[in-house]
Amino acid sequence: MTLPETADAINRTAADWAARADRGLTDAEAAELAAWLEGDSRRAGAYMRMTAVLVGTETEDSNATGAAWARRTPASGLTRRQWLVGGGAIAASVVGAGVWFGLDRQGRYVTRKGEKRVVALEDGSIVTLNTATRLEVRYSETQRLIRLADGEALFDVAKDAARPFIVRTGGVDVRAVGTSFTVTGGAGRPVKVLVREGVVEMVRPKAPTQLPMRLAANTRAVVADAASPAVIAKVEPTEVNRELAWREGRLVFAGESLSAAAAQFVRYSDTRIVVSDPVLAGSGVAGVFDANDPVGFAQAVAGSLEARAEVREGQVLVTR
Structure with missing residues (x-):
């Protein structure tokens, strides 16, 4: 034998x-x-x-x-x-x-601002934590539960039909068996789910009148708060890839306003980008940038918008 x-x-x-x-x-x-x-x-x-x-x-x-x-x-x-x-x-x-990968003995995973981590779980699932993220893993015989306290993470889930994989944050449960998706939540922010592959089910246990929703690949769902309905939209695969550029330490913009782009850098760096001119703040920006380099971003954008980027302590001031 x-x-x-x-x-x-x-x-x-x-x-x-x-x-x-x-x-x-x-x-x-x-x-x-x-x-x-x-x-x-x-x-x-x-x-x-x-x-x-x-x-x-x-x-x-x-x-x-x-x-x-x-x-x-x-x-x-x-x-x-x-x-x-x-x-x-x-x-x-x-x-x-x-x-x-930052696992402590209580099953908690943490990244600091500007960091990202790849975590291999015991069932073969892979979790990639974005900047300033805190989550907790609790596996049992009947389920695989992830509590996302704050931040954003990509979940590549190993199939196990007997134990659904659940990500819980902000009153929302995202259930999957074998798929790939991101969840953003915590700290009073809206819950956002972006499905890259497969299908997930979004459940709101504290809102029993709202039925479970199934989200297929290339779908985004946003829940603003506990009282708001989910806003669901289909997105192009290129947009999914753009939103996942943080895995390589990049931020990709395709026409977002300068103020919106500057706000993204706050997640990754303590150096703030300040744009006091409302017209300049509303200008569209495009390109691929290092998420941890707000100064380089501000200087590049200032050059393209015929503006100036003045580096000060803790901030970069973009002006005409």
């Missing part, structure tokens, strides 16, 4: 596949990976965790300098696979302990 594959063996093979996928797979390798994933229900979760580890180390490495870089860099000469399996021989337990 063939013995079941051990978790350690699955993790090692998953690490190998993650490293190979990082450099690019041939069609034959992609088919081989798909067949391997289908062979055991535990493999998909392990593969997603290893992929998240790889993404997490790349994110940390890109921001690392000096001594911090030295502490995170794998031993000289290790390949990426050896780092995952060797230098990261405990990769699965590292993910579980949250060493790279």
Whole structure:
């Protein structure tokens, strides 16, 4: 009788596949990976965790300098696979302990202003936290519950029909089985749901007269407050991608007013962009900008609008 594959063996093979996928797979390798994933229900979760580890180390490495870089860099000469399996021989337990992804012992995940984090959950789901986000994970035998206290996160959900995946914030429950969507909420702000793939169900437990709503891919729903109905709209895939540019540390504008664009930077930096001229504030802006560089944005926009950007302590003043 063939013995079941051990978790350690699955993790090692998953690490190998993650490293190979990082450099690019041939069609034959992609088919081989798909067949391997289908062979055991535990493999998909392990593969997603290893992929998240790889993404997490790349994110940390890109921001690392000096001594911090030295502490995170794998031993000289290790390949990426050896780092995952060797230098990261405990990769699965590292993910579980949250060493790279900000998980504390109570199941809380936090990012500071200007930060983002990739979190691999125990079921293989991946959560990407945007700037200044706080959420709590509580898994049980019947459900996978995420309480979003504040901020924004992208959820790539592993399928598990027996345990629905629920994101709860601002009196709204967003339920999914296997899909990809973002939720923004907390701190008195409107709840916004943007579905990238699959279908989610939006439920409002504290508003029993409002029936559950199903949201398909490329759909946005906004709930202004507990008493307001949800405003649902279809959006183009290009707009979905634009709104998810924060995953790469970018903000993309396509005609928004300068004042609206400036307000977006407040989420990522303590340096404020001040536009006192109402005509200038209403001017449309377009382009791709570093979310953590409000000064660079203000200077670029000022140049295109024939204005001036004056850098002061804690702010950038844009004037004619």
